[in-house]
Amino acid sequence: MQHYSDEEIVALFKDESSRNMALHYLIQKYQQKLYWHIRKIVISHDDTDDVLQNTFIRIWKGLAGFKEESLLFTWLYRIATNESLTFLKRKAKENTTSIHPIEYQLSKSLESDVFFNGDEIQLKLQKAILSLPEKQRIVFNMRYYDEMPYEQISEVLGTSVGGLKASYHIAAKKIEDFLVSH
Amino acid sequence: MEDRGNNMNDDSNLFFDKKRNSFDLPINYFSEFENRLGLKISLNEELKSYPMLSSIRKENIYSIPDNYFDNLLQNIKSNIHYTKEIELSFFDMIIKVLFGKQVAFAFGLFFVIGLSIYFFKSPKTNINYSECKTLACLEKNEILNNNQFITNFDDDELIDLVDLQQLNENIDVSADHIDNSNMASDTTEKEHF
Numbered sequence: 001m002q003h004y005s006d007e008e009i010v011a012l013f014k015d016e017s018s019r020n021m022a023l024h025y026l027i028q029k030y031q032q033k034l035y036w037h038i039r040k041i042v043i044s045h046d047d048t049d050d051v052l053q054n055t056f057i058r059i060w061k062g063l064a065g066f067k068e069e070s071l072l073f074t075w076l077y078r079i080a081t082n083e084s085l086t087f088l089k090r091k092a093k094e095n096t097t098s099i100h101p102i103e104y105q106l107s108k109s110l111e112s113d114v115f116f117n118g119d120e121i122q123l124k125l126q127k128a129i130l131s132l133p134e135k136q137r138i139v140f141n142m143r144y145y146d147e148m149p150y151e152q153i154s155e156v157l158g159t160s161v162g163g164l165k166a167s168y169h170i171a172a173k174k175i176e177d178f179l180v181s182h
Numbered sequence: 183m184e185d186r187g188n189n190m191n192d193d194s195n196l197f198f199d200k201k202r203n204s205f206d207l208p209i210n211y212f213s214e215f216e217n218r219l220g221l222k223i224s225l226n227e228e229l230k231s232y233p234m235l236s237s238i239r240k241e242n243i244y245s246i247p248d249n250y251f252d253n254l255l256q257n258i259k260s261n262i263h264y265t266k267e268i269e270l271s272f273f274d275m276i277i278k279v280l281f282g283k284q285v286a287f288a289f290g291l292f293f294v295i296g297l298s299i300y301f302f303k304s305p306k307t308n309i310n311y312s313e314c315k316t317l318a319c320l321e322k323n324e325i326l327n328n329n330q331f332i333t334n335f336d337d338d339e340l341i342d343l344v345d346l347q348q349l350n351e352n353i354d355v356s357a358d359h360i361d362n363s364n365m366a367s368d369t370t371e372k373e374h375f
Contacts, residue, residue, distance in 0.1 A: 005209055023262070027255050035251075039244055049250075056258045057265055118243030125238055143228075145240065149221055168228070176232040 004029070006072035013063050026063075027056060030073075033146075034080045040141045041084040043106045043130075045115045047091075055083045074155040081138060081156060088134070103130045103137075128178035132171050139164055140171040 004012070004025045012022035034055060039048040058079050066075060092102040107130040110116055110123065118126065129137055138157065142148045143164075150161045157164070229236035 003206070003209055020259075023259070024255065027258055031251055031254055035246075035254075036242070036244075045244070045246060052254070053258055053261050057262055060262050060265075115245045115247075116243060117245050118241075121238055122241070122243045125235075126243065143225070147221060147225055149217075169231075172229070172232050172235060176235050179234040179238075 007068075010063065010066060010068065010072060022063075023060060026059070030076055034076060037077060037142075037146065038080050038084050040145060041081070041138060042087055043110055044113060047087065051080070051083050051087050054087075055080045058083065070155055071152075074152055077152075077156040085134065103132075103134075106130050124179060124182060125175070128175040128182075131178060132174060136167050136171040136174075139167045140175070143168050144172075 009022050009026050009029070012018040012025070031052070035048060035052055038051045038055070039045070042048055042051055055076075059076060062079070066072070088102055095102075095105065107127050110126055110130070116123075116126075129140060132140060135157075139153060139159075142153045142156070143150070148156075150164050153159075153164050154161050159167070226236075
């Protein structure tokens with residue numbers, strides 16, 4: 001498959017005649033990255049599938065007006081993060097029967113998830129990550145798993161680099177404590 | 183020597199033409215390599231303070247259904263197509279509502295009601311009756327204020343509305359005028375004879 005740069009994809013998308021082709025390249029290029037980013041936030045595969053499709057629909061609607069002030073990659077991540085957080089909030093609102101917070105419910109669903117292949121220590125790590133507050137959890141995932149530079153995370157989440165570094169270290173410390181104590 | 187050098191150049195071109203690199207690389211792979219290496223080192227440095235966490239192997243612990251990404255593209259495309267259809271049908275619905283027969287009828291009805299309310303509530307000319315000195319003025323006012331009013335007047339009421347003093351003065355003036363003209367005609371007749 002031909003490789004297109006982000007700038008080329010955006011230029012193709014802005015031309016109405018090549019819009020479908022641009023969408024095709026965009027999905028091919030970013031579907032996996034965005035899938036795994038969303039999956040780490042919403043955990044279940046089915047939910048991830050819903051959120052990912054909504055994310056691409058939003059991208060489709062907004063890409064023609066994309067001003068290229070930020071990188072396409074960070075813009076896509078921002079949309080995916082917002083969609084995931086909106087989904088979790090909606091899910092928490094809908095599930096009025098449970099007295100537990102959404103993080104606890106996610107942790108429980110992980111144990112019964114057929115698409116979870118981790119061993120005991122991996123499950124413990126995931127539970128530790130899910131015990132973090134929402135923002136810290138996203139920062140930790142983006143740094144630890146996606147290995148993103150702080151500058152990029154800062155563009156996605158709109159937080160200062162200093163704040164992100166502090167947030168990541170607090171999250172890592174909490175996870176370490178969780179792993180030692182459990 | 184020159185010939186030999188030329189031959190060597192020809193040979194090397196031939197060599198590269200025949201053994202062209204058939205592998206592909208991601209865009210900017212080498213230009214970004216240094217940055218990626220630096221990032222990897224700093225990530226490892228950060229985790230040194232957390233021995234338990236750094237001892238866990240980083241691996242993808244989630245799986246996905248078979249051929250999920252193969253079908254995803256088509257699913258997203260059909261979803262986008264469906265969204266566009268919904269948006270279009272929503273737009274059509276608005277057009278139908280805006281330009282439909284019912285709306286045209288309702289608009290007409292509101293227009294008529296609005297016009298009626300406007301004329302019903304428009305300020306009426308209030309005339310002070312005491313300022314009205316003549317019957318002509320009264321008639322005009324009555325027409326403006328109430329058409330039925332004048333038709334209900336009897337003779338006495340009409341007389342009450344007449345300014346008698348003015349009328350008498352007018353009668354006196356006209357009587358004097360008649361007398362004077364009679365006198366004048368008498369003298370002219372006498373002069374004739």
